[in-house]
Every structure is written in C-alpha cells, then in structure tokens.
Amino acid sequence: MTNEMPDLVDIQVIRRGIKSRKRMDNIFIGVGLGSLAFSLGVLLVLIGKLLVEGGKRLFGQGIAGLWNFLTSVPDSNPEVAGIKIAIIGSFCVILLTAIIAVPLGIGAGIFLEEYAGRGDLPIPFPKWMSNIIEINISNLAGVPSIIYGLLAMGLFKYQLRLGETIATAGLTLALLILPIIIVTTREAIKAVPQALREGVYAIGASRWQMIWDHILPASAGGILTGLIVGLSRAIGEAAPLVTIGALTFITFPPPFPFSPKLVGEGLHGPFDWLFSPFTVMPIQVFDWVSRPRPEFSVVNAGAAAVVLVVMTLSMNALAIYLRIYFRKRVKW
Amino acid sequence: MNFSTRGLLVASVLAVASVIPSQVMAQQVIKMDGSSTVFPFSEAVAAEFQKQNPGVRVTVGVSGTGAGFRKFCNGETDISNASRPISKREMEACSKNGIRYIELPVAFDGLTVVVNPQNTWATSLTVEELKRIWEPGSKINNWKDVRPGFPDVPLRLYGAGTASGTFDYFTEAIVGKAKASRSDYTASEDDNVLVQGVARDRGGLGYFGKSYYDENKDKLKAVAIVNPKTNRPVLPTDENVLNGTYQPLSRPLFWYVNAEAANRDEVTKFVLFTMRNAPALGKKADVVTLSPADYSAVLNNVFIKRKVGTVFGGEQQIGATVKDIIAREAKQ
Numbered sequence: 001m002t003n004e005m006p007d008l009v010d011i012q013v014i015r016r017g018i019k020s021r022k023r024m025d026n027i028f029i030g031v032g033l034g035s036l037a038f039s040l041g042v043l044l045v046l047i048g049k050l051l052v053e054g055g056k057r058l059f060g061q062g063i064a065g066l067w068n069f070l071t072s073v074p075d076s077n078p079e080v081a082g083i084k085i086a087i088i089g090s091f092c093v094i095l096l097t098a099i100i101a102v103p104l105g106i107g108a109g110i111f112l113e114e115y116a117g118r119g120d121l122p123i124p125f126p127k128w129m130s131n132i133i134e135i136n137i138s139n140l141a142g143v144p145s146i147i148y149g150l151l152a153m154g155l156f157k158y159q160l161r162l163g164e165t166i167a168t169a170g171l172t173l174a175l176l177i178l179p180i181i182i183v184t185t186r187e188a189i190k191a192v193p194q195a196l197r198e199g200v201y202a203i204g205a206s207r208w209q210m211i212w213d214h215i216l217p218a219s220a221g222g223i224l225t226g227l228i229v230g231l232s233r234a235i236g237e238a239a240p241l242v243t244i245g246a247l248t249f250i251t252f253p254p255p256f257p258f259s260p261k262l263v264g265e266g267l268h269g270p271f272d273w274l275f276s277p278f279t280v281m282p283i284q285v286f287d288w289v290s291r292p293r294p295e296f297s298v299v300n301a302g303a304a305a306v307v308l309v310v311m312t313l314s315m316n317a318l319a320i321y322l323r324i325y326f327r328k329r330v331k332w
Numbered sequence: 333m334n335f336s337t338r339g340l341l342v343a344s345v346l347a348v349a350s351v352i353p354s355q356v357m358a359q360q361v362i363k364m365d366g367s368s369t370v371f372p373f374s375e376a377v378a379a380e381f382q383k384q385n386p387g388v389r390v391t392v393g394v395s396g397t398g399a400g401f402r403k404f405c406n407g408e409t410d411i412s413n414a415s416r417p418i419s420k421r422e423m424e425a426c427s428k429n430g431i432r433y434i435e436l437p438v439a440f441d442g443l444t445v446v447v448n449p450q451n452t453w454a455t456s457l458t459v460e461e462l463k464r465i466w467e468p469g470s471k472i473n474n475w476k477d478v479r480p481g482f483p484d485v486p487l488r489l490y491g492a493g494t495a496s497g498t499f500d501y502f503t504e505a506i507v508g509k510a511k512a513s514r515s516d517y518t519a520s521e522d523d524n525v526l527v528q529g530v531a532r533d534r535g536g537l538g539y540f541g542k543s544y545y546d547e548n549k550d551k552l553k554a555v556a557i558v559n560p561k562t563n564r565p566v567l568p569t570d571e572n573v574l575n576g577t578y579q580p581l582s583r584p585l586f587w588y589v590n591a592e593a594a595n596r597d598e599v600t601k602f603v604l605f606t607m608r609n610a611p612a613l614g615k616k617a618d619v620v621t622l623s624p625a626d627y628s629a630v631l632n633n634v635f636i637k638r639k640v641g642t643v644f645g646g647e648q649q650i651g652a653t654v655k656d657i658i659a660r661e662a663k664q
Contacts, residue, residue: 076376076616163408164393242395245365245403249375249392251382277361277391287394290522291372292543292618297524 047309054302069303073251074284078295083304088253089166089246089278090235090311095257096170096274097177097234102227105178109185109223114211141179148176149243157244164245166254167274172240177230184226188219221326228319232312238282247279248287254278281308362593362602365393366400366413367497369541369619370585373439374413376617377606384605388598397497398422401588405431410593414586415441415497420646432591432640436603436630437657438610439619442542442573443502443581446552450534453482456556456565459580462506465489465537470514475535489517490526490538502539505580505650527552542568543618557581573620576653584652585619591640607631626654633662 051058058066072082115121116130152172162168192215200210216223254276268275285308288301364374371394378390395403397414404412405426418426418435426433445462447454453475461479465472465487475482492499494511504510518529523540530536531551545554545568556565559579572578587606593599607627614621622630633639643660 074375075379076372076613245393245395247391248371248394249378249390251379252389277363290368290524292523292541292547294547 050302050305053298054306057299057303074249078300083284085250085253086279086281086284090280092166092254092273093169093280094231094235097173098231100174101177101181105181106185109182113186113189137179137182145176145237146239148172149240153244164277165275166278168244169241173234177234180230181226185223188222189215192218218330221323224322225319228315232315236282236312238286241280246283247277250277250279360389362390362599363409364411365395365403365409367397367415368394369415369441370413372617373614373619376613380613381602381605405429407431410590410599412588414588416648417644418642423646433588434591434594434635434640435642436587437584438587439585439614439621440573441583441585441619442568442578443539444542444545444568445539445555446530446545447555448530448534448536449553454555456558458558459560466513467507468512468514485535488533488536490529491517491519493519493521496521501583504648570620580650603635622654629658639664
C-alpha cells in the first residue's frame with residue numbers, strides 16, 4: 001500500500017480540538033442559561049416587589065379585604081378606593097376589541113394567505129399587491145401605540161363623533177392588534193403542509209371547504225395563540241386610551257354588554273355599553289403611581305398592578321393551554 | 333349560519349350602531365377634565381358628592397390644563413380643572429364656540445423648593461439665586477457658586493417636565509418667562525421620581541407641588557423662599573401659602589364652570605356642595621384649601637351672581653392672593 005494513512009497526527013491534537021469545541025458548547029449553555037436567569041430574575045423581582053408593596057392592600061385583611069379592593073369604586077381615601085370600575089372597563093373594552101379584531105384579523109390573514117395572488121379571483125388581486133400589504137402590515141405591527149391613539153382621537157372620537165367611549169377605545173385597540181393577529185394567522189396557515197391542501201382538492205372540495213374544514217382546524221392553535229397574545233397586549237395599553245380621553249375618576253360601570261333595554265336608559269338598547277364613559281386598569285395604576293401619598297402610589301398602585309399582571313398572565317396561560325389542546329388534535 | 337358569518341354580522345351591526353351620534357345620559361353626568369394638580373381635589377369632592385346624591389354621576393379626567401381647556405371650549409366638559417388662568421388663545425377658542433364660563437378659585441398650591449436633609453447650608457434662597465440656577469444657559473453646577481460661603485458640593489437639579497403646568501408656573505415666577513429654563517436637569521412628569529432623586533442626592537435641588545413634599549417630609553427639606561417684597565424667608569406652610577406671604581411660588585387653582593351647564597340643577601348642587609364642604613374634604617386632597625369664609629365669598633359673589641369671564645385677561649399672574657382674586661371676581 002503506497003497510500004499512507006493520513007498522517008498520524010497526534011491523537012492529542014484531535015483531543016484538543018474536541019475539547020475546545022466542547023468548551024464552546026459549555027460557554028454557550030452558560031450564556032443561554034445566564035440570559036434566561038437574568039430575564040426571569042428581573043420579572044420575578046418586579047412581581048415580587050409589586051406583591052410586597054401591594055400585598056398589604058390585597059391580603060392585609062384576608063379575603064374580605066381582597067374582595068373589597070376588587071369591588072370598590074375609586075375614592076380619595078386610599079383604604080376604601082378599589083378597582084371595580086377599572087376591571088369592568090378593561091373587560092368591556094377587550095370584549096369589543098375582540099369582537100372587531102378577531103373576525104377582521106383572521107379573515108384578512110386567510111385572504112392574504114389562501115386567496116391573494118391566485119388568478120381565479122372575481123376581482124384581480126395580483127401578487128405584488130399582497131406583497132405591499134404584507135410589508136405594510138409588518139410595519140404597522142411596530143408602530144408605537146400612542147400613534148394609534150392620535151389616529152383614533154381624530155378619526156373615531158371627532159370625525160365619527162364617538163366621543164370618549166368604550167366604542168372608541170375598542171376600535172382603537174382593535175386597530176392596534178390587527179397587525180399582530182393578521183401576521184400570526186398567516187404564519188399559522190403557512191405552517192399547514194401543502195400536501196393537505198392538495199389532498200382535499202383531490203377529493204373535490206371547494207377552496208372554502210378546504211379552508212373551513214381543514215386549514216382552520218389545523219392552524220387553530222397558532223391562530224388562537226396570536227389572538228390571545230394580541231388581546232393581552234391590548235389589555236395592558238394605557239397610552240392610546242389616555243390620548244382618546246379615557247377617564248381617571250369614574251364611579252359607575254358601563255351597562256352590561258348586550259343587556260336588554262330597560263326603561264329610562266340610553267338610546268342604543270343592548271349597545272348602550274358602547275357609548276358609556278370608562279376607565280381601564282392601566283390608567284388606574286398610572287393615576288395612582290403619580291400620587292403624592294404612598295398609600296396610593298405604592299400600596300394601591302402595587303395591588304392594582306398585581307391584579308393586572310394576574311389578568312395578563314392568565315390570558316397567556318389560556319393561550320398556552322389552547323395551543324397544546326389544538327396541537328394534540330392535529331394528526332398527520 | 334356558521335361561525336364566521338355570525339362574526340361579520342355582529343361587526344356590521346356594531347358599525348351601524350356606531351354611526352349614531354351619542355349623547356347617552358348626558359343630562360345626568362357632570363363631566364370634568366383638566367389639570368392633574370386639581371384632580372385630587374375634584375376627585376375628593378366628587379366622590380363625597382356622589383355618596384350623598386346617588387342620582388348624579390360625576391366623571392373626572394386628567395388630560396392636563398391645556399387639553400382640558402381644549403375640550404371645555406369644545407363644549408365637551410361641564411367643568412374644567414385648571415392650575416393656571418385661562419389663556420388668551422383658549423379664551424378665543426371658547427368665545428368662538430359660544431362657551432361662556434364662571435371662573436372659581438377653589439384651592440391653592442405652593443410650589444416647594446426642596447433639598448436633601450443633609451444639606452445644612454441652604455435654609456433659604458432668594459428668587460434671584462434661584463433664577464441664576466434655573467435660567468437658560470446657566471452654568472451653575474456647584475453649591476459654592478450659588479452663594480459665597482456655600483460649600484463645594486456638586487449641585488444637581490430635579491424639576492418638572494416641560495409639559496406640566498408646574499413647569500410653566502415655576503419658570504414664569506422664577507426666571508420671569510414661562511417655559512424658559514435650563515434643560516440639563518433631571519425632568520419628570522412623575523413627581524415621585526423627583527422626590528426619590530433629591531432624597532438620594534446630597535447636592536440635589538428640586539421643585540414640585542407642595543403635597544409631594546408634605547408626604548415626604550422625612551426624606552426632604554423645604555427651602556424657605558425670600559419674599560421679594562418683605563425680604564423675609566418664608567417656608568411653604570399652608571398658612572403662608574394662603575395669606576400670601578409665600579411668594580412668588582403660591583398659585584391659585586381654578587374650576588371653570590360652563591355658564592350654561594351651571595344652570596343645570598345637578599351642577600349647581602355640585603358647586604354648592606363643593607364650596608360648603610371643601611375645607612373638610614380638601615384636607616385629604618393634596619391641595620391647600622381656602623378658608624370657609626373665602627369659599628362662601630366665591631360662592632355668593634361669583635357663582636351665584638353668575639359672573640362670567642376671567643379676571644386675568646389671559647395672563648398668568650404671579651403672586652395673586654385669595655382675597656385679591658375674590659375681590660376682583662366680585663367686582664367684575
């Protein structure tokens with residue numbers, strides 16, 4: 001054999017190579033763990049601080065105290081002031097936001113992903129148009145929320161004369177989270193394998209049947225996650241609502257959504273709640289934080305912030321649960 | 333009807349309902365908006381008023397004096413909270429829309445200049461010294477440059493953000509021109525941030541509303557301001573703010589009541605209630621309340637007689653005392 005074995009490089013060299021790669025590996029694990037620990041640590045410290053500060057108000061007087069805080073209206077006495085109106089306000093605003101943004105967002109997502117750019121539409125909708133829309137939607141997702149507030153102030157509040165109402169707030173936040181919902185819907189639909197579409201077509205289904213019966217169920221997990229992430233962003237927004245003039249002190253809740261019309265109430269029957277003045281949780285927290293008295297700026301603000309965090313986290317937990325639930329059902 | 337068409341239907345019903353301009357319950361609600369400095373006072377009287385008059389609803393927003401006047405002159409609110417007199421431009425806006433108003437002084441605020449408790453040298457400062465520190469382009473960055481004999485300690489400044497009425501008043505009173513200030517200082521709209529800053533900084537000097545000092549007396553020291561007329565250093569106590577000796581940093585706070593709204597039963601009742609109960613309720617509201625006699629003077633000579641317009645002619649007036657304002661309002 002003339003061919004010599006590739007030189008008998010010292011086994012040491014190889015070992016050193018392996019060792020250095022392993023070291024890199026470990027360094028990366030360390031860096032990764034470090035960043036995880038850092039961000040989690042900051043979060044925990046923040047929540048812990050809020051709990052310590054707000055705990056006196058939340059848990060100081062047992063269940064009765066907590067209940068009292070959750071069901072009392074704002075007051076200038078920090079011990080009796082509560083967040084009932086803000087919780088109901090947040091709930092109503094988010095309900096309207098969802099009613100508007102969910103069908104619009106999912107619809108737009110389906111259209112852009114499944115219809116746009118195909119030749120067989122009744123109206124021509126070329127690919128380049130959907131590309132332009134795609135770029136714009138991605139950009140919109142990054143626009144600061146205060147800009148949406150300014151837009152809403154001009155358009156909804158003054159132009160459409162909706163005033164400082166839940167309707168204005170819901171429309172504003174719906175606009176704010178539409179890009180998020182559209183983008184996540186498209187991503188979720190994109191993740192469905194092409195073979196599924198072809199298979200469904202092959203047995204003679206129409207496009208709508210294919211989407212409704214197969215694409216949507218298969219992508220429901222991803223779409224729902226996007227929805228809930230969008231909505232939990234909306235629930236924490238204060239800036240655009242301050243811009244459109246959400247109130248700070250209000251002691252009466254809006255009428256119950258879609259409640260039947262009662263004698264002597266507003267002009268819109270079941271829709272009265274839409275035209276009612278309101279406040280929301282982040283605004284309540286914001287107001288209390290800037291007060292001079294620590295009973296407001298530390299204790300009550302901390303307690304309300306804890307409630308807000310709990311609301312957001314439970315929405316996110318729901319998102320995770322739904323994702324797992326739907327993923328289990330998808331089998332291919 | 334499947335899920336998606338139902339969503340579309342709800343959305344379109346909402347859209348139709350939204351087009352109807354809404355004046356729901358406008359007759360039962362007293363709407364207030366404006367200054368964050370006046371807010372605690374309005375909140376305190378509004379909360380108590382509603383407890384005693386369950387049929388009437390009062391809402392208070394905090395969009396700042398300027399934005400508050402904008403809404404007020406648009407006819408959107410019944411009462412505007414203001415930490416300064418109405419300006420020329422706002423007077424024009426109001427008269428263009430046919431809005432007439434009754435100007436009621438409801439309380440006072442004393443802007444307080446504070447230093448760190450370890451600061452043993454600066455017990456009093458003159459307006460001239462403050463002006464040299466705060467005027468635009470000022471190069472004073474050490475206490476020894478403020479007054480001969482002060483120690484060599486770096487001077488660090490904390491003050492109101494440029495969007496606040498506090499900033500406007502302080503610059504006008506000290507520098508002589510509204511909004512004229514050096515800009516190399518720690519500015520915040522949240523006065524609690526300024527409190528923390530001065531409390532941690534031996535060489536710190538800051539200014540903010542009196543209530544923030546009152547709540548943090550253990551962490552801060554108030555500086556007596558030398559009254560330019562009497563040449564005596566005066567501390568910002570409630571008495572000194574009211575009797576007109578704490579000058580030029582005392583400022584009156586106002587309610588501007590829409591003259592037409594004032595004829596509504598519930599608004600009249602609310603103003604009467606406020607003028608009678610303010611001395612008791614204002615105590616917990618972070619403002620310096622007037623004496624009962626002064627409130628009755630405002631009520632009898634200004635509100636009851638429906639004296640419309642302003643006595644300030646659109647100008648900020650430094651050093652106005654309660655008696656002075658009431659006398660001029662009555663003569664109007």
